[in-house]
Structure formats: structure tokens, C-alpha cells
Amino acid sequence: xxxxxxxxxxxxxxxxxxxxxxxxxxxxxxxxxxxxxxxxxxxxxxxxxxxxxxxxxxxxxxxxxxxxxxxxxxxxxxxxxxxxxxxxxxxxxxxxxxxxxxxxxxxxxx
Amino acid sequence: xxxxxxxxxxxxxxxxxxxxxxxxxxxxxxxxxxxxxxxxxxxxxxxxxxxxxxxxxxxxxxxxxxxxxxxxxxxxxxxxxxxxxxxxxxxxxxxxxxxxxxxxxxxxxxxxxxx
Numbered sequence: 001x002x003x004x005x006x007x008x009x010x011x012x013x014x015x016x017x018x019x020x021x022x023x024x025x026x027x028x029x030x031x032x033x034x035x036x037x038x039x040x041x042x043x044x045x046x047x048x049x050x051x052x053x054x055x056x057x058x059x060x061x062x063x064x065x066x067x068x069x070x071x072x073x074x075x076x077x078x079x080x081x082x083x084x085x086x087x088x089x090x091x092x093x094x095x096x097x098x099x100x101x102x103x104x105x106x107x108x109x110x
Numbered sequence: 111x112x113x114x115x116x117x118x119x120x121x122x123x124x125x126x127x128x129x130x131x132x133x134x135x136x137x138x139x140x141x142x143x144x145x146x147x148x149x150x151x152x153x154x155x156x157x158x159x160x161x162x163x164x165x166x167x168x169x170x171x172x173x174x175x176x177x178x179x180x181x182x183x184x185x186x187x188x189x190x191x192x193x194x195x196x197x198x199x200x201x202x203x204x205x206x207x208x209x210x211x212x213x214x215x216x217x218x219x220x221x222x223x224x225x
Contacts, residue, residue, distance in 0.1 A: 034213045043200055043216040044153070051211070088153065092210060097166050098143070100153040 006101035019076040023089030032092035033072045039085045079108045114217035122223045128189040131220045135203030142184040147198040160207040191224045
């Protein structure tokens with residue numbers, strides 16, 4: 001079982017819609033959770049971090065964490081063409097080796 | 111404020127050679143981590159340094175090594191290159207060890223091609 005698994009893409013959404021990205025992790029004592037965005041040919045860019053159960057909002061992005069279900073998600077509201085990228089879920093497990101999921105590629109259709 | 115700087119951006123090496131990649135973290139950041147990114151395996155953790163000490167190491171062979179200097183700059187070395195080492199090597203820095211609270215800021219990467 002992989003440490004971090006993301007829903008397989010690609011995910012195509014119309015402009016203005018909500019894009020929903022999901023991630024599960026295997027180490028239940030993981031303590032820190034991050035979402036990175038990576039444009040094609042570029043390096044990952046941190047867009048959200050979350051540490052406690054519940055929702056965290058930052059602009060059009062909302063991260064949701066449920067430690068009991070070992071689940072973290074990212075919602076992108078009012079999706080824009082500039083949101084088209086690969087989104088990487090990253091989890092800090094007990095061994096402190098930040099582990100990344102394979103990524104979900106999102107395409108926003110104009 | 112300068113970001114994480116990696117040099118060189120591109121590198122072509124022959125099998126059996128060795129290579130050294132360089133990373134300068136954001137000013138004030140003392141933690142530097144290295145990742146290998148390939149289409150098949152995604153982002154895989156190589157190692158992390160904090161204050162010149164290796165704090166953590168991923169599941170890579172001993173051909174992969176690194177070090178950190180007193181000014182927090184880091185180098186990664188790969189000896190006896192194999193074709194499978196072709197990848198994007200990313201360096202990331204943070205204020206704190208393991209980036210627990212702030213996450214990492216990544217550099218632009220070094221694209222290594224082994225022929």
C-alpha cells in the first residue's frame with residue numbers, strides 16, 4: 001500500500017465549477033498535510049497546509065482534513081483556466097519523510 | 111527575496127560518470143531536502159539536512175549522497191550513474207527541520223539525463 005494515494009485523474013471541470021481532489025494516507029499518526037500545485041515543466045508550489053481536523057479556507061481553496069478516516073481533500077471553487085495543473089498531496093508521516101501522492105491533473109475548460 | 115536556487119538547470123551525463131548538483135536555500139532557511147521526480151515514481155524523498163546534519167534518508171542506494179555546508183547550501187552527488195537515474199532532481203528548503211509547520215519551498219530543479 002502506498003503511503004499517500006490520490007484519486008486518479010485527469011479531472012476535467014468547466015470554468016466556474018468546483019474541482020474536488022481527494023487524498024488518503026496510510027500512517028494514522030501523520031501530523032502535517034500539504035497541497036502543492038505543479039504546472040507542467042515547473043516545480044511544485046505550496047498552496048495549502050492543514051494540521052487539525054476540519055476545514056481551512058484560503059481564497060478559492062479549501063482544504064479538509066479527517067484524521068479518523070485518514071483523508072484529506074482540496075476544493076477549488078470558481079475554477080479558472082489558470083488552475084489547470086497537477087495537484088500533489090503531501091503527508092508528513094511518523095518517520096518525518098514527507099511523502100507525496102502521484103498527483104491529480106486538473107484541466108479547467110473555458 | 112531570492113527563492114531556492116538550483117544549479118545547473120540541465121545536465122547530460124554518460125553512464126558510469128558521477129554528478130554533483132547544487133542547491134542554495136532561501137536566506138534564513140536551514141533545512142534542505144532533496145527529491146527525485148520521475149513520471150513513473152513521482153516525487154521520492156532522497157534526504158534532508160538541517161544545520162549540516164543529515165536528519166533523514168530515503169530508500170535510495172548508497173550511490174546517492176549529499177551534504178550541507180555551514181551557510182546552509184547543499185550539494186547532492188550521484189556516483190556511477192545509471193540510465194534509471196535520469197530524472198528531475200528537486201531541492202526544497204524550510205525554516206525548520208522536516209518542514210512540519212511551514213512546508214517546503216522548491217527550487218526549479220536540475221534535469222539530469224543519463225545516456
